[in-house]
Amino acid sequence: MNITIVNLAYLLAAVLFILGIKGLTRPKTAVRGNMLSATGMLIAVVVTLLDRSILTYDFIVAGLVVGGVIGAVMALKVKMTAMPQMVALLNGSGGGASLGLAAASYLQSLERADFGTGAIAVLAVFFVAVTVIIGAVTLTGSLVAFAKLQEIIPGKPLGFAGMRYLNGVLFLASLAGLAMLIANPGNTPLFWLTVAVAAVLGLTLVLPIGGADMPVVIALLNSYSGIAAAAAGFIMGNTVLIIAGSLVGTSGLILTKIMCVAMNRSLTNVLFGVMGEVGESVDADEYYAGKIKSATADEVAMVLETARRVVIVPGFGMALSQAQHAVRELMAAMEKRDIEVEYAIHPVAGRMPGHMNVLLAEAEVPYEKLVEMDRINPTFEQTDVAIVIGANDVTNPMAREDKGSPIYGMPILNVDKAKTVIVIKRSLSHGFAGLPNPLFTKENTLMVFGDGKKAVVEMTAALDAA
Numbered sequence: 513m514n515i516t517i518v519n520l521a522y523l524l525a526a527v528l529f530i531l532g533i534k535g536l537t538r539p540k541t542a543v544r545g546n547m548l549s550a551t552g553m554l555i556a557v558v559v560t561l562l563d564r565s566i567l568t569y570d571f572i573v574a575g576l577v578v579g580g581v582i583g584a585v586m587a588l589k590v591k592m593t594a595m596p597q598m599v600a601l602l603n604g605s606g607g608g609a610s611l612g613l614a615a616a617s618y619l620q621s622l623e624r625a626d627f628g629t630g631a632i633a634v635l636a637v638f639f640v641a642v643t644v645i646i647g648a649v650t651l652t653g654s655l656v657a658f659a660k661l662q663e664i665i666p667g668k669p670l671g672f673a674g675m676r677y678l679n680g681v682l683f684l685a686s687l688a689g690l691a692m693l694i695a696n697p698g699n700t701p702l703f704w705l706t707v708a709v710a711a712v713l714g715l716t717l718v719l720p721i722g723g724a725d726m727p728v729v730i731a732l733l734n735s736y737s738g739i740a741a742a743a744a745g746f747i748m749g750n751t752v753l754i755i756a757g758s759l760v761g762t763s764g765l766i767l768t769k770i771m772c773v774a775m776n777r778s779l780t781n782v783l784f785g786v787m788g789e790v791g792e793s794v795d796a797d798e799y800y801a802g803k804i805k806s807a808t809a810d811e812v813a814m815v816l817e818t819a820r821r822v823v824i825v826p827g828f829g830m831a832l833s834q835a836q837h838a839v840r841e842l843m844a845a846m847e848k849r850d851i852e853v854e855y856a857i858h859p860v861a862g863r864m865p866g867h868m869n870v871l872l873a874e875a876e877v878p879y880e881k882l883v884e885m886d887r888i889n890p891t892f893e894q895t896d897v898a899i900v901i902g903a904n905d906v907t908n909p910m911a912r913e914d915k916g917s918p919i920y921g922m923p924i925l926n927v928d929k930a931k932t933v934i935v936i937k938r939s940l941s942h943g944f945a946g947l948p949n950p951l952f953t954k955e956n957t958l959m960v961f962g963d964g965k966k967a968v969v970e971m972t973a974a975l976d977a978a
């Protein structure tokens with residue numbers, strides 16, 4: 513294929529990727545953004561296939577069919593609540609694909625003895641080694657993240673106190689492997705040893721991370737998968753792979769930074785900070801004994817009747833009980849009574865970035881009703897009722913008040929400043945971070961125990977009847 517046509521097609525694909533990402537920043541344009549990016553990827557794949565003088569399509573077609581079917585089934589079947597696990601698996605597949613590509617290219621170059629000479633040889637081996645190291649870390653790290661989020665292994669930090677030193681040693685060993693491979697590219701056992709060390713590093717990096725830090729790790733692994741793909745692009749001399757990989761790498765890093773800021777944590781602290789501190793179990797009966805006031809739907813309706821401003825605070829429990837449509841109905845019932853209703857959106861509520869936005873958009877809650885944490889927090893003092901539905905960690909005042917708490921410093925929604933707080937959940941059990949929540953014991957808090965959707969439907973009926 514003519515090189516100019518190939519490059520123009522790659523440029524078009526790159527522009528479509530960038531427009532796609534831009535589209536994804538707003539719910540209204542997100543579907544179009546997704547389509548644009550997918551079209552860019554289709555162009556990139558087709559042009560690459562036509563450009564590479566492929567001798568047989570057998571394996572490519574087989575891979576397309578198998579991968580396409582697995583991907584389609586997963587996308588159709590995955591529950592919204594299991595999306596982070598799915599993203600972790602996709603990140604791992606990206607890392608694994610780059611690792612496989614670099615290893616195949618390395619073995620092929622050895623067979624043909626065509627690493628080149630001088631600077632070219634150094635660069636070729638450098639990119640192979642970088643790709644396999646980052647690819648292996650991404651693959652095994654993502655599998656651990658998947659296993660944690662899927663609760664195949666415990667979600668809390670796992671490991672031993674000196675694990676960060678082991679990680680340091682493994683990291684240095686990977687770098688040493690890289691340097692030695694450049695000096696001696698033909699040493700296959702050294703190549704596989706470097707891959708193995710990086711694979712173990714992926715495991716030991718993610719095992720000690722847990723609790724509220726998991727979303728940050730997923731975003732970081734997403735970034736790694738992009739960097740590995742970009743490095744693989746240098747091995748293949750494929751510009752569109754370099755561009756796509758760089759876009760994923762940088763957007764993953766930006767997301768990681770945004771999430772760290774949302775949790776008031778530094779990345780170093782997330783990666784190496786909290787081993788063993790999160791998840792210490794507290795006996796709920798003992799902690800809350802005699803300090804809880806509960807209310808029925810009718811009692812909540814009475815409180816709402818006199819309210820002028822209500823803020824709904826959704827969390828992971830709303831996703832689990834699929835209460836988003838019921839919540840919109842409750843909003844409509846309140847608005848009929850001229851009550852001003854807004855939603856408070858915490859950046860890490862739920863189990864993936866934007867989780868609450870997606871659910872509420874699905875229930876056709878107007879987007880302007882969703883107010884980000886920084887803008888809604890100053891309004892809680894003028895709020896009559898805050899209805900917390902299935903949110904826990906993101907409302908936990910320990911983050912503000914308890915210096916010894918593992919979540920100290922994480923910005924939270926200051927719902928306790930509202931005149932009355934209604935908390936809907938099934939029990940007094942903890943949230944993702946495994947901590948008790950002093951909000952439930954506050955003077956102005958009323959607990960409504962039950963499934964989120966059922967409780968909200970009952971409240972709406974009670975308010976309509978009042």
Ligand code: NAP
Nearest residue numbers: 727827828829860862863864865904905938939943944964
């Ligand atoms: P959370 O702290 O995990 O708490 C969710 C609450 O929902 C639980 O306390 C649970 O209590 C309740 N719940 C469960 N099923 C329910 C149902 N059917 N009806 C009503 N309530 C139900 O949730 P969050 O406040 O949204 O905080 C999110 C946490 O996840 C943060 O720690 C965050 O860092 C972490 N995280 C976030 C992401 C992300 O990207 N957003 C990803 C991974 C982890 P009961 O069992 O008593 O009902």
